[in-house]
Amino acid sequence: MQDRRAGMHLRPTTIERIPLYLRVSDQLFHSGADTVSSEQLAVLTGYSSDTVRRDLWDLSIAGRRGIGFDVAAIRERLGDIIGTSASWRLAIAGVGNLGRALSHYSNLSRRGLDIIALFDVDPAKIGTADSGVEILPALEIAGECKRLGVQIGVIATPAAAAQACANSFVEGGVRALLNFAPVTLELPREVQVRRVDVLLELQLLAYHLRSKAPLGDG
Amino acid sequence: MQDRRAGMHLRPTTIERIPLYLRVSDQLFHSGADTVSSEQLAVLTGYSSDTVRRDLWDLSIAGRRGIGFDVAAIRERLGDIIGTSASWRLAIAGVGNLGRALSHYSNLSRRGLDIIALFDVDPAKIGTADSGVEILPALEIAGECKRLGVQIGVIATPAAAAQACANSFVEGGVRALLNFAPVTLELPREVQVRRVDVLLELQLLAYHLRSKAPLGDG
DNA sequence: TCCTGTGAATGGCTTCACAGCG
DNA sequence: CGCTGTGAAGCCATTCACAGGA
Numbered sequence: 001m002q003d004r005r006a007g008m009h010l011r012p013t014t015i016e017r018i019p020l021y022l023r024v025s026d027q028l029f030h031s032g033a034d035t036v037s038s039e040q041l042a043v044l045t046g047y048s049s050d051t052v053r054r055d056l057w058d059l060s061i062a063g064r065r066g067i068g069f070d071v072a073a074i075r076e077r078l079g080d081i082i083g084t085s086a087s088w089r090l091a092i093a094g095v096g097n098l099g100r101a102l103s104h105y106s107n108l109s110r111r112g113l114d115i116i117a118l119f120d121v122d123p124a125k126i127g128t129a130d131s132g133v134e135i136l137p138a139l140e141i142a143g144e145c146k147r148l149g150v151q152i153g154v155i156a157t158p159a160a161a162a163q164a165c166a167n168s169f170v171e172g173g174v175r176a177l178l179n180f181a182p183v184t185l186e187l188p189r190e191v192q193v194r195r196v197d198v199l200l201e202l203q204l205l206a207y208h209l210r211s212k213a214p215l216g217d218g
Numbered sequence: 219m220q221d222r223r224a225g226m227h228l229r230p231t232t233i234e235r236i237p238l239y240l241r242v243s244d245q246l247f248h249s250g251a252d253t254v255s256s257e258q259l260a261v262l263t264g265y266s267s268d269t270v271r272r273d274l275w276d277l278s279i280a281g282r283r284g285i286g287f288d289v290a291a292i293r294e295r296l297g298d299i300i301g302t303s304a305s306w307r308l309a310i311a312g313v314g315n316l317g318r319a320l321s322h323y324s325n326l327s328r329r330g331l332d333i334i335a336l337f338d339v340d341p342a343k344i345g346t347a348d349s350g351v352e353i354l355p356a357l358e359i360a361g362e363c364k365r366l367g368v369q370i371g372v373i374a375t376p377a378a379a380a381q382a383c384a385n386s387f388v389e390g391g392v393r394a395l396l397n398f399a400p401v402t403l404e405l406p407r408e409v410q411v412r413r414v415d416v417l418l419e420l421q422l423l424a425y426h427l428r429s430k431a432p433l434g435d436g
Numbered sequence: 437t438c439c440t441g442t443g444a445a446t447g448g449c450t451t452c453a454c455a456g457c458g
Numbered sequence: 459c460g461c462t463g464t465g466a467a468g469c470c471a472t473t474c475a476c477a478g479g480a
Contacts, residue, residue, distance in 0.1 A: 011448080011449075012448095012449095013448090013449065013450090014449095015422070015425065016422065018421075018422075018425065019417070019418040019421040019422055019425075020402075020418060022421070023400065023417075023418070024402070037460085037461065037462090038461075038462075039461080044402060045402060046402055048450075048451075049461095050450065050451055050452080051449085051450065051451085053461090053462065053463070053464090054449090054450080054451095054463095054464085056462095057462085057463065057464080062462085062463090063461075063462050063463085064457090064458070064461085064462075065456070065457045065458055065460075065461055065462045065463080066457075066458045066459080066460050066461055066462080067458075067460085067461070067462085068460095068461070068462085069462090081425065082421050082424060082425050083424050083425065083428045084421075086424075086428070088420075088424050088427075090420070096319065097315050097316070097318045097319030097322060098315070098316070098319040100315045100319075101314065101315030101316040101318075101319055102416065104315060105416070107400065107417055108417070108420070111417060111420075111421065112424075113417075113420050113421075113424070151424075151427060152420065152423055152424065152427070175427060176423040176424070176426065176427050177423075178416070178419055178420060178423060182241065182325065184238075184242070184262060184263060184264055190430075192423055192426045192427065192430075194419045194422065194423055196414055196416065196419060198320065198323070198396070198414065199237070199241075199325055199326070199329060199331075200237040200238060200241070201396055201412045201414060202306075202308070202326070202329075202331050202370065202396060203236075203237040203240070203300050203302075203329065203331075204233070204234065204236075204237055204412065205370055205394040205395075205396060205410055205412055206300060206301050206304075206306050206330075206331070206370070206394070207233065207236065207237075207299065207300050207301065208394065208410045209306075209369060209370070209393060209394050209410065210301045210304070212408075212410075229470080229471070230470095230471095231470085231471060231472090232471095255438090255439065255440090256439075256440075257439080266472075266473075267439095268472070268473055268474080269471085269472065269473085271439090271440065271441070271442090272441095272442085272471090272472080272473095274440095275440090275441065275442080280440085280441090281439075281440050281441085282439085282440075282479090282480070283438075283439055283440045283441080283478070283479045283480055284437075284438045284439050284440080284479075284480045285438085285439070285440085285480070286438095286439070286440085287440090
């Protein structure tokens with residue numbers, strides 16, 4: 001048996017799957033389920049039941065043979081790991097349609113993700129508020145992030161402004177960025193970046209359509 | 219040497235990287251570069267130069283020793299593979315802030331991704347137009363997609379409506395979906411689905427912040 | 437010397453397969 | 459029996475390392 005204590009090693013692939021496990025076990029919990037089998041979790045997540053069992057084992061979540069896993073136990077353990085009870089301070093740069101969509105996304109605060117600052121370059125927007133959060137000048141990103149203790153920065157600007165925003169966030173002490181702009185950001189290694197790139201996703205779908213459709217089935 | 223002809227086998231991981239290779243070689247092309255080394259591509263994409271060389275080889279893109287790869291050749295080959303010269307017909311379900319952000323995203327049409335239909339359930343929106351595309355009733359998704367030959371469906375609805383929309387798209391002959399709703403869709407295996415899930419991404423960032431910050435550096 | 441081309445080695449994730457227990 | 463727990467096998471992607479041509 002491997003080390004299953006707090007400082008244990010988790011495989012990167014397992015880590016990537018944790019948030020989805022958490023979501024589905026939340027849904028199961030709210031639908032009143034007490035236990036769940038690895039096979040059910042496999043269906044709900046799209047992973048294989050082998051992978052689910054291996055992951056939960058690595059996450060120190062024990063099941064009961066013949067029964068399954070305890071839904072509440074999964075929820076609690078994964079919530080601890082992700083830190084849903086903690087509150088994370090987010091800022092969004094760029095209050096276009098995308099930035100607005102994010103700032104209105106009520107699921108965020110329910111998950112301990114609080115948007116506490118919005119930034120834009122447009123003088124007409126600066127000073128107004130969106131979802132109760134005032135829009136500040138983009139030039140003040142670094143200073144305001146430092147002052148407010150922003151932990152996660154969201155880049156929802158046009159591509160041309162993304163790198164500058166990212167730099168300002170980093171200067172302001174932000175060490176995690178979610179980047180919606182279609183550019184590869186160059187950042188210090190200690191800064192976490194995740195990319196959400198719609199164009200890339202659509203091109204991949206197009207590729208698969210084109211390569212599979214002529215074959216009949218896949 | 220392996221088979222490098224049209225029907226060749228590409229590794230899934232290579233396929234996932236193609237759109238980004240295409241983007242950076244486009245940028246290089248427009249900045250006037252004639253050739254590019256695998257090391258430069260590595261910096262621009264975030265992959266290793268070994269991986270870049272292996273990928274381009276697998277994609278039948280030859281370089282010249284001591285010089286590098288021909289930017290125009292990469293562009294042309296990858297454009298052929300992705301099908302950028304072809305025109306793809308997209309429809310978006312859900313004209314909230316997110317749907318609007320997508321419909322205004324001018325990069326799409328430049329890449330051969332044309333939004334030809336918008337759907338919503340809100341009677342106040344139906345009949346109006348956004349970015350020159352009329353908003354149709356969500357109930358008509360299947361029929362209109364069939365009529366218009368929609369190839370890629372984008373789900374930008376609230377979570378509760380996502381599965382029904384997906385079903386309608388599939389009924390309308392759409393075989394590729396981009397899902398922004400925080401739910402796992404259950405669909406026939408021949409339908410391609412890609413998920414864009416902001417909540418999952420943010421939770422992963424939070425996890426990494428929490429697990430790395432206390433350690434000092436990573 | 438520079439950078440590609442490419443077998444071989446490495447490392448890790450997933451799947452197999454089945455033992456083990458309620 | 460049902461479903462977990464888990465070594466071992468198999469597979470696949472990446473990295474190493476260096477030969478080879480401009």
